[in-house]
Amino acid sequence: AQSVTQPDIHITVSEGASLELRCNYSYGATPYLFWYVQSPGQGLQLLLKYFSGDTLVQGIKGFEAEFKRSQSSFNLRKPSVHWSDAAEYFCAVALSGNTPLVFGKGTRLSVIA
Amino acid sequence: SQTIHQWPATLVQPVGSPLSLECTVEGTSNPNLYWYRQAAGRGLQLLFYSVGIGQISSEVPQNLSASRPQDRQFILSSKKLLLSDSGFYLCAWSTGLAGKTTGELFFGEGSRLTVL
Secondary structure (H helix, E strand, O other): OOEEEOOOOEEEEEOOOOEEEOOEEEOOOOOEEEEEEEOOOOOEEEEEEEOOOOOEEEOHHHOEEEEEHHHOEEEEEEOOOOHHHOEEEEEEEEOOOOOOOEEOOOEEEEEEO | OOEEEEEOOEEEEOOOOOEEEEEEEEOOOOOEEEEEEEOOOOOEEEEEEEEEOOEEEEOOOOOEEEEEEEOOEEEEEEOOOOHHHOEEEEEEEEOOOOOOOOOOOEEOOOEEEEEO
């Protein structure tokens, strides 16, 4: 069965510093890949997605992610973090566009001044 | 544009009481519908999904059930709640099989259930 691993439960970064959140998946083929963000007590908002083409994808709020097939990874990056980026981030994968998403356990991001 | 509504937003229920959480989607037809549960430190767990009226797939054994009485309505129910049912429940939709989709889910705002 496909699985998603987000190795970092909690990350703290300074405002203005760069950010990388890690995501690894376990699946034989290239799955559909997603990053979502969740503010406390809210639903999830899609940041970006990858299913084919250019392996570096741009998302909303200045985020980007790079798909690396050899590492089975889809890490999320942002060059300069803002205090408003503090939230929980979830990586998700799906076998195809018509199968349910499987989510990682999330990484909580804290931003300090 | 498409919207998803989920209610109630907050619910406090005693053990053994029934549960009904409702979710409706507007602005699209034949969506795939999903119920996820989120517990602290455990990410999102898929509970049920539906690709059409009356078609429900259950992902985990539990005392919860789901129904889809109309194309854009998805209901999560329980006859007798357990303490372990406490959590944050999220409804979501995606483009259905008849439409082109890249699989992304669109989430409601969630329902916080506390069982005492």
